Amino acid sequence: MKTTIPSNIGSYEARLKDFSWSIAEKELGYRPGDDINIAWYCTDRICKMGKASKTAFIWEGLGGAEKKYTFNDLRLASNTIASFFKGLGIRREQRVCLFMDRIPELYLGFLGVLKLGAVAQPLFSAFGDESLLVRLENAQTTAVMTTHKHVNKVRKIREKLPHLKHIIVVDDQGKKPLQAGEVAFSLEKAEPVEDFQAAATKAESPSVLHYTSGTTGQPKGVRHVHYSLISQYLTAKWVLDLRDDDMYWCTADPGWVTGTSYGIIGPWSLGVTQCVLDVGFSADAWYQFIEKHKITMWYSAPTAIRSLMKAGEEVVKKHDLSSLRHLASVGEPLNAEAVVWSQRVFGLPFHDSYWQTETGSIMITNLPGMKIKPGSMAKPFPGITATLLDLATFEPMNSTGKVGLIAVRPGWPAMLRGYWNNEEAYKKKFRNGWYLTGDRATIDQDGYFWFVGRDDDVINTAGHLVSPFEVESVLLEHPAVAESAVVSKPDEINMEVVKAFVTLKPGRQPSDDLQLEIMNFIRKKLSPLAMPQEIEFTPSLPKTRSGKIMRRVLKAKEWGQEIGDISTLEND
Amino acid sequence: MATTQEIREIVLKYVKEEYVEDEDQVVDFSTPLISGGIVDSFSMVSLKRFLENKYKIRIPDHKATPEAFDSVDKITRLVESFAGVKN
Numbered sequence: 001m002k003t004t005i006p007s008n009i010g011s012y013e014a015r016l017k018d019f020s021w022s023i024a025e026k027e028l029g030y031r032p033g034d035d036i037n038i039a040w041y042c043t044d045r046i047c048k049m050g051k052a053s054k055t056a057f058i059w060e061g062l063g064g065a066e067k068k069y070t071f072n073d074l075r076l077a078s079n080t081i082a083s084f085f086k087g088l089g090i091r092r093e094q095r096v097c098l099f100m101d102r103i104p105e106l107y108l109g110f111l112g113v114l115k116l117g118a119v120a121q122p123l124f125s126a127f128g129d130e131s132l133l134v135r136l137e138n139a140q141t142t143a144v145m146t147t148h149k150h151v152n153k154v155r156k157i158r159e160k161l162p163h164l165k166h167i168i169v170v171d172d173q174g175k176k177p178l179q180a181g182e183v184a185f186s187l188e189k190a191e192p193v194e195d196f197q198a199a200a201t202k203a204e205s206p207s208v209l210h211y212t213s214g215t216t217g218q219p220k221g222v223r224h225v226h227y228s229l230i231s232q233y234l235t236a237k238w239v240l241d242l243r244d245d246d247m248y249w250c251t252a253d254p255g256w257v258t259g260t261s262y263g264i265i266g267p268w269s270l271g272v273t274q275c276v277l278d279v280g281f282s283a284d285a286w287y288q289f290i291e292k293h294k295i296t297m298w299y300s301a302p303t304a305i306r307s308l309m310k311a312g313e314e315v316v317k318k319h320d321l322s323s324l325r326h327l328a329s330v331g332e333p334l335n336a337e338a339v340v341w342s343q344r345v346f347g348l349p350f351h352d353s354y355w356q357t358e359t360g361s362i363m364i365t366n367l368p369g370m371k372i373k374p375g376s377m378a379k380p381f382p383g384i385t386a387t388l389l390d391l392a393t394f395e396p397m398n399s400t401g402k403v404g405l406i407a408v409r410p411g412w413p414a415m416l417r418g419y420w421n422n423e424e425a426y427k428k429k430f431r432n433g434w435y436l437t438g439d440r441a442t443i444d445q446d447g448y449f450w451f452v453g454r455d456d457d458v459i460n461t462a463g464h465l466v467s468p469f470e471v472e473s474v475l476l477e478h479p480a481v482a483e484s485a486v487v488s489k490p491d492e493i494n495m496e497v498v499k500a501f502v503t504l505k506p507g508r509q510p511s512d513d514l515q516l517e518i519m520n521f522i523r524k525k526l527s528p529l530a531m532p533q534e535i536e537f538t539p540s541l542p543k544t545r546s547g548k549i550m551r552r553v554l555k556a557k558e559w560g561q562e563i564g565d566i567s568t569l570e571n572d
Numbered sequence: 573m574a575t576t577q578e579i580r581e582i583v584l585k586y587v588k589e590e591y592v593e594d595e596d597q598v599v600d601f602s603t604p605l606i607s608g609g610i611v612d613s614f615s616m617v618s619l620k621r622f623l624e625n626k627y628k629i630r631i632p633d634h635k636a637t638p639e640a641f642d643s644v645d646k647i648t649r650l651v652e653s654f655a656g657v658k659n
Binding site: 062101126148149150152153175278279280281282285307461462493512513515516519520523528529531533 | 590593594595596597604605606607608609610611612613614615617618621622624625638639642
């Protein structure tokens with residue numbers, strides 16, 4: 001039996017009545033117009049509060065390798081990195097890409113970039129050179145901080161990136177000479193910088209640039225600002241219920257927004273200790289990690305939870321997981337079975353939370369103390385006005401049980417401030433005074449939101465969005481591919497996976513080996529997430545009379561849904 | 573059908589060529605592939621496909637677990653369990 005401790009939020013209903021984001025501002029000691037620098041709030045401020053010697057970060061890698069950092073270590077490391085960047089000539093608001101596995105330098109480098117006032121652009125380290133190229137090109141990135149393992153992918157595209165001035169290798173052992181424009185930096189060998197004046201960034205100064213995929217066009221850089229801290233701090237406190245004595249584990253990679261909003265900013269702005277495990281997935285290793293570090297709050301993702309379910313309950317029984325007191329999930333809708341399973345196995349339900357790269361912080365969520373309806377994402381966070389819009393008119397719907405588009409009234413602190421170099425796409429995200437999430441849901445009589453699906457063709461695989469357009473574009477680069485259509489198909493673990501329908505060029509024959517060759521081609525150029533898990537060779541693709549490929553026809557087939565209106569379908 | 577040693581060698585070569593990004597990383601028959609972060613769960617699908625194509629076998633999804641794919645030796649045992657092998 002778990003001990004019930006009052007939650008940080010207290011009564012949801014009471015909070016709704018008197019909510020203001022100034023609650024977070026006051027707690028953080030921020031007044032409108034003041035400087036606000038996320039890195040300073042996560043390091044210097046915590047030290048000034050008397051927690052300099054408190055453990056901030058426990059990192060564990062392969063074979064049990066472990067590193068520990070206090071908040072003072074975070075302060076010094078971010079000072080040192082910021083100072084190093086400054087010495088290279090990197091200036092405020094220039095983009096610095098962090099392209100690494102989940103090693104300490106990724107987390108500390110993120111803070112260093114922000115402390116300098118530059119814009120942190122974390123990218124998932126499994127990205128291939130093509131994925132990397134479009135994102136660095138779009139952001140006109142000045143520097144890439146990476147490791148020996150990934151530097152070759154950057155070298156491969158270097159000549160196509162005129163704005164890229166510096167490649168910083170954080171683990172260079174000096175075995176092979178670095179190339180022109182590359183520089184070694186070792187945090188362990190660098191002289192710690194005691195004093196570094198954090199950039200006097202303001203609320204609207206750009207902070208983080210995360211890339212996200214859409215149905216059409218190349219990935220979009222979601223521009224966030226330092227004021228996002230206000231939402232991230234308060235949601236980490238109220239939704240994740242983080243407290244001073246917590247041992248917190250967010251399983252997300254900082255290449256994605258959860259890994260920065262709640263894997264860096266949220267916990268550290270609260271002065272909470274967080275643990276990171278940088279090894280591949282294994283149920284035994286995960287439970288071992290919880291047991292070893294006595295994790296109390298665990299923020300994970302439905303795909304991981306379903307993988308744990310698949311691994312069975314015997315492995316759970318091998319470990320003492322009694323330290324856990326609160327669980328939450330994000331990335332894709334959390335299926336009811338997973339909530340019921342976690343209640344049975346851990347004695348605690350996973351609390352689903354809903355938000356996006358663009359929202360920067362949690363929007364709709366199961367808060368501690370709120371009745372959980374398994375399968376529902378529950379209710380809007382206080383201060384968030386969310387509704388469903390009619391799919392045709394974009395006007396708020398008042399009826400329950402009807403499918404509509406999830407929309408949020410703009411104005412919360414962590415809302416995106418634009419897409420990098422893409423004002424047109426940004427404008428399209430707003431209609432009738434609402435931010436459009438691109439997701440569909442229903443609302444029940446109690447005001448609980450129930451996720452239905454995407455409003456577009458974007459594929460949500462294991463909580464990560466994959467653009468069919470991006471995959472199709474790269475498929476066309478393969479010498480055997482004439483045309484392709486990429487859609488999602490259902491998957492028990494990842495919710496959706498990528499499937500490609502491919503027509504071949506004359507003279508090329510379908511084969512199992514060609515299928516594998518194309519899969520690997522996408523995996524290396526884009527990422528393992530974008531790799532089609534299935535390729536179906538087909539003599540032709542369904543098209544409109546104007547020649548546009550009708551993905552929805554193929555998708556409907558995969559999902560066993562009705563095809564709908566095919567009056568514009570071209571006849572063979 | 574290939575011998576155990578032949579399967580080990582072929583799988584190791586394929587893993588090195590396809591999945592190892594750090595050219596200095598030493599990968600041998602017992603190196604953890606999944607838990608070691610060399611092959612992720614998505615890439616495992618292409619590795620499974622390679623084995624099926626190469627050895628003309630069908631590995632059911634419930635047998636294609638992260639544990640069964642966690643080293644070249646484990647993969648070799650998995651392949652052998654679905655095909656006749658000369659020792």
